[in-house]
Amino acid sequence: MSNFKPTDSELEILHILWENGPSSVRYINDMLNERRDVGYTTTLKLMQIMNEKGLVKRDTAAKTHIYIAVAKENDTKNNLVNDFVNVAFHGSAMNLVMQALGNTKSSPEELEDLKALISKLENQS
Amino acid sequence: MSNFKPTDSELEILHILWENGPSSVRYINDMLNERRDVGYTTTLKLMQIMNEKGLVKRDTAAKTHIYIAVAKENDTKNNLVNDFVNVAFHGSAMNLVMQALGNTKSSPEELEDLKALISKLENQS
DNA sequence: TTGACATTACGAAGCTCTTCGTATATCTTT
DNA sequence: AAAGATATACGAAGAGCTTCGTAATGTCAA
Structure with a gap:
């Protein structure tokens, strides 16, 4: 069994990815900003870290990277x-x-x- | 309504206080050490902080202070x-x-x- | 091609939580 | 009273999370 234990912020992002499917940082950040103020680079950094942890993976083919939830x-x-x-x-x-x-x-x-x-x-x- | 949000470690201590009633740091630390290694001063510091936060109060009449859960x-x-x-x-x-x-x-x-x-x-x- | 703009990369600061070392005070025993 | 044990007080380090500023890179339109 996988053993993902996301933090609160990570979970917030995962929820968006689960609902919307693969998404750009821009999209995630826009969604987050409907609830509270978050800087773009804050969201970016968070998703880069989630990528390192293996919670998400990303498609870097295009300039705008697309993030995909790995954690089910x-x-x-x-x-x-x-x-x-x-x-x-x-x-x-x-x-x-x-x-x-x-x-x-x-x-x-x-x-x-x-x-x-x-x-x-x-x-x- | 009160709005206590203890951390995991604090909750561990509160559980002991709820079950045992007013207790000394020594007793709490002994209980904690049945599950995992914790230094005495670590437990002490934690309980002092909980006291500052208002999660517990203490009776300092005797040399050995007695801590009481405030959070219900x-x-x-x-x-x-x-x-x-x-x-x-x-x-x-x-x-x-x-x-x-x-x-x-x-x-x-x-x-x-x-x-x-x-x-x-x-x-x- | 060059300028404007969007995106990524990186590093660091601030915060909280946990942990413990050391110093100081108090009690007990001989 | 002195020695030893026990308790408290305090400060600081380290880890993890969140935040953001700044620099570097890529893209596109004029």
């Missing part, structure tokens, strides 16, 4: 959740689930979806 | 979960819940508990 969305989120569960909930995912549910307003639809997932889990054991 | 367990975990949901799941707690459940093996008992919580949530809306 599901794998990455699993890693993040596992880490978070270990640090904040002593390894108990169920405690996290309970805390998250008790903490938030959930719509009836969401609760139905959740019950469906639980049924699935019950039947596959 | 439930509040702190809620803050952590909210933060994590925002960063990793675009603010959707339900996505986190689904990911955590799909990611882990859950016992039948845990699933029963979870269903009970869901029923409670459904009835209170």
